[in-house]
Amino acid sequence: MKMKHVSTVLALVFSSAVTSAIAAPVTVEAGTVNFTGSVVDTACAVDTASTNLNVNMGQVRLAALGTTAGTQAPSRTDFQIKLVDCDVSTIQNAQITFNGVTSQGDPSVLEAGVGAGKATGVGVQIFDHTGSALPVGTASTAVQLNAGDNTLHFQSGFISTSTSPTAGDASASSTFTITYS
Numbered sequence: 141m142k143m144k145h146v147s148t149v150l151a152l153v154f155s156s157a158v159t160s161a162i163a164a165p166v167t168v169e170a171g172t173v174n175f176t177g178s179v180v181d182t183a184c185a186v187d188t189a190s191t192n193l194n195v196n197m198g199q200v201r202l203a204a205l206g207t208t209a210g211t212q213a214p215s216r217t218d219f220q221i222k223l224v225d226c227d228v229s230t231i232q233n234a235q236i237t238f239n240g241v242t243s244q245g246d247p248s249v250l251e252a253g254v255g256a257g258k259a260t261g262v263g264v265q266i267f268d269h270t271g272s273a274l275p276v277g278t279a280s281t282a283v284q285l286n287a288g289d290n291t292l293h294f295q296s297g298f299i300s301t302s303t304s305p306t307a308g309d310a311s312a313s314s315t316f317t318i319t320y321s
Contacts, residue, residue, distance in 0.1 A: 245301030
């Protein structure tokens, strides 16, 4: 009986030692979480999905841009900016202004093309909710806001900015500001 008691104690001690070795906590540096955002004192907030938009304009054939500066590609791409939690008790309108690097051939449009192999003589033109061209750096016509959420509609399209555009990457980037009135 004494032997059985000793072997039970040894078994318990051994299993405790193994369990302690397996369950020891380990802490490692795993990464970083960056929290971005801002608190704004305006009539609306910009929806998170609209703060960093990617507008896929697809491809357009070089022949569609012709040999006359100012020739618009036949297709346009829709995009939206969503404003949320709008309080229209004191402010009823919003205007959007797009800014960015403009084309040397047409300063009203964004310069298209990034990196080696970029398109030349090509720009990205932005259109407001009425379908009218919206020059870079110029505020859109005022859009009346509704209480709550509002979606502002725009379009983009390629345009030739020279008489001899070339094929290549035609990406462009723009920031935007909102003027409430």
